[in-house]
Structure formats: C-alpha cells, structure tokens
Amino acid sequence: MKMGLNSIIKAKFLVEGQSLKNWLFIIYIVFWTLVLIANNHFYEQKMMKAKDLTEQVKELRSEFVDKRSELMQLRMESNISKQMEVYQILPSSVPPKKIKVVMEKEKKWYEIWD
Secondary structure, X not given: XXXXXXXXXXXXXXXXXXXXXXXXXXXXXXXXXXXXXXXXXXXXXXXXXXXXXXXXXXXXXXXXXXXXXXXXXHHOHHHHHHHHHOOOOOOOOOOOOOOXXXXXXXXXXXXXXX
C-alpha cells in the first residue's frame, strides 16, 4: 500500500481501511507524550522546591550561628557581672570551697553476719 503525498495531506490513513490501528497508535503516542510532559513538570517543581528549602536552611543556619554567638557573649562572666552591678550584686572575693561527702559502703544482706 503506497501512500502518496496527497493521501497524507488529506489524512486518508485515518478514515480508510485499517484506520483503527492508526488511531490507536496516535492515541498511544499522545498518551506517552502527555506523561513525559507531566513528568518533566513535576520534576521541575521538585527541583525548585528543593532549591527554596536549601536557601531556607542556609538562612536558618546563619541565624542559629548568630544567636549562638550572642548567647555566648551574654553568658560570659564579665557581662553577667556588669549586669548585676545595677542591683549591687558583686562577684565574691572568697573562692568557693569544695565539699566532700563520705558515704559508708552499704553492706549486702549476706555480709550482715560477718
């Protein structure tokens, strides 16, 4: 079955003879084309979301580092001493003493008769 240019232009292959096979093939090609387009669309959405999340993580990490360094500054003994001077609470001039607690070893039930 030889097709000429004229029969292709008039789309005779879609209405004559075994046109059902041709229609099924066209529907098959269109279906897979739509699947590929949708797949590409979803892939691009995921990539853009991943990029946005990466940027958000970088911003949050930077904020965390800033807050941590600020906290370290606030926890320094010199800063605490300055803040307590307002309330007339000063650091002690006497160093702390270490307290030792000596505990007796508890005897086991079988050591009671020794």
